[in-house]
Amino acid sequence: MTLSVGIMGLPNSGKSTLFNAITHAHAPTGTHAFSTTDRNIASVNVPDARLDKLAEMFDPKKVTPTTVEFVDIPGVVRGSSEGAGLGNKFLGYLRQSDVLAEVVRCFDDDNVPHPDGSIDPIRDMETVRLELVLADLAVVQRRMERTRSAAKSGDKKYVAELQVLEEVAARFNEGVPVRDMGLTNEQQEHLSELDLLTSKPVFYVANVNEGSGPDDPRALALRDAAGGAEVIAVSAKIEAELSEMDPEDAKVFAEELGIKESTLDQVIRTGYRLLDLITFLTAGEPEVRAWTVRKGAKAPEAAGKIHSDIERGFIRAEVTPYPELVASGSFATARTKGVLRLEGREYVVQDGDVIYFRFSV
Numbered sequence: 001m002t003l004s005v006g007i008m009g010l011p012n013s014g015k016s017t018l019f020n021a022i023t024h025a026h027a028p029t030g031t032h033a034f035s036t037t038d039r040n041i042a043s044v045n046v047p048d049a050r051l052d053k054l055a056e057m058f059d060p061k062k063v064t065p066t067t068v069e070f071v072d073i074p075g076v077v078r079g080s081s082e083g084a085g086l087g088n089k090f091l092g093y094l095r096q097s098d099v100l101a102e103v104v105r106c107f108d109d110d111n112v113p114h115p116d117g118s119i120d121p122i123r124d125m126e127t128v129r130l131e132l133v134l135a136d137l138a139v140v141q142r143r144m145e146r147t148r149s150a151a152k153s154g155d156k157k158y159v160a161e162l163q164v165l166e167e168v169a170a171r172f173n174e175g176v177p178v179r180d181m182g183l184t185n186e187q188q189e190h191l192s193e194l195d196l197l198t199s200k201p202v203f204y205v206a207n208v209n210e211g212s213g214p215d216d217p218r219a220l221a222l223r224d225a226a227g228g229a230e231v232i233a234v235s236a237k238i239e240a241e242l243s244e245m246d247p248e249d250a251k252v253f254a255e256e257l258g259i260k261e262s263t264l265d266q267v268i269r270t271g272y273r274l275l276d277l278i279t280f281l282t283a284g285e286p287e288v289r290a291w292t293v294r295k296g297a298k299a300p301e302a303a304g305k306i307h308s309d310i311e312r313g314f315i316r317a318e319v320t321p322y323p324e325l326v327a328s329g330s331f332a333t334a335r336t337k338g339v340l341r342l343e344g345r346e347y348v349v350q351d352g353d354v355i356y357f358r359f360s361v
């Protein structure tokens with residue numbers, strides 16, 4: 001599966017700047033609101049030092065990282081859901097995203113106007129929350145019309161669905177996001193097709209002043225207000241500048257600035273954690289490759305990521321944890337040392353497992 005991250009936030013919060021920093025794209029940015037007039041999409045290779053090391057060991061013809069997709073949309077403003085600005089129409093572009101990254105302006109810059117005239121990250125977070133709730137409410141109301149007429153026949157499925165939709169709409173009217181409604185799995189099931197934005201996991205990107213970091217006072221205040229959601233503090237502007245530099249120079253520069261982990265790495269790590277995703281690896285002469293699966297996936301499911309035939313004909317998995325493989329130097333040595341294990345259908349794949357699947361056709 002490819003993780004898709006939707007980037008949203010108020011106009012001029014730095015969404016496109018962040019998008020460019022992460023994807024090395026050149027989406028237009030600017031000091032006027034709504035610099036972005038349509039969505040930007042880009043795919044990025046997930047950096048993984050393990051792949052580089054395995055490539056050294058196996059000298060493969062091909063090295064294939066996993067990818068993450070980013071979607072950048074025009075700014076959301078107060079009233080977007082009723083047609084103000086460009087926001088609401090474009091919020092729909094995020095419905096396919098697995099996780100939302102909300103950029104919150106924490107930087108001062110008189111040249112970059114704020115749509116509400118002042119810097120107030122918590123107010124901005126509230127504004128966006130409300131607009132997302134209202135956008136979801138509109139989706140639920142449209143669905144309710146259909147469900148209501150379908151329920152007239154007395155069909156139990158639609159009667160139950162209608163009840164859930166009515167409850168959810170009432171909570172939306174109180175401003176509550178789906179993720180905070182405490183719905184049962186069964187209730188959620190009725191909503192799954194709607195791809196509601198407020199049911200998606202969200203994290204915040206505090207776009208702080210140049211030279212500020214995780215202890216930026218505005219980022220800290222945002223963390224307090226975020227109700228346990230993750231807050232990453234970055235300077236999108238600096239990160240965008242770094243992304244334009246020669247990678248070696250950028251590394252030196254980032255160290256001088258005290259930037260320990262690139263924004264891309266932080267965003268991907270957070271997305272993977274929120275969605276409970278892990279990476280397993282395959283290694284051989286033809287190809288060294290990284291794959292993404294959900295935590296808890298068993299060996300045949302992981303095999304299915306490679307090819308459905310391998311899942312169908314699954315016999316066993318030969319599993320070597322990455323550190324053991326590196327320490328052994330080869331699968332042959334790993335086998336004689338006993339660190340290459342034979343695992344069956346019930347084996348739960350772990351992050352960093354290097355796997356060779358045996359299967360019959």
Ligand SMILES: Nc1nc2c(ncn2[C@@H]2O[C@H](COP(=O)(O)OP(=O)(O)OP(=O)(O)O)[C@@H](O)[C@H]2O)c(=O)[nH]1
Nearest residue numbers: 011012013014015016017029030034035036075237
């Ligand atoms: N000083 C400073 N300026 C920034 C930072 N991030 C973005 N900007 C500037 O703020 C302006 C708006 O940035 P964009 O990335 O276009 O903002 P956006 O959220 O995509 O805006 P819309 O597409 O209009 O919704 C640009 O002039 C950026 O250069 C930052 O970290 N610090």
Ligand SMILES: [Mg+2]
Nearest residue numbers: 015016035036
């Ligand atoms: Mg933009």
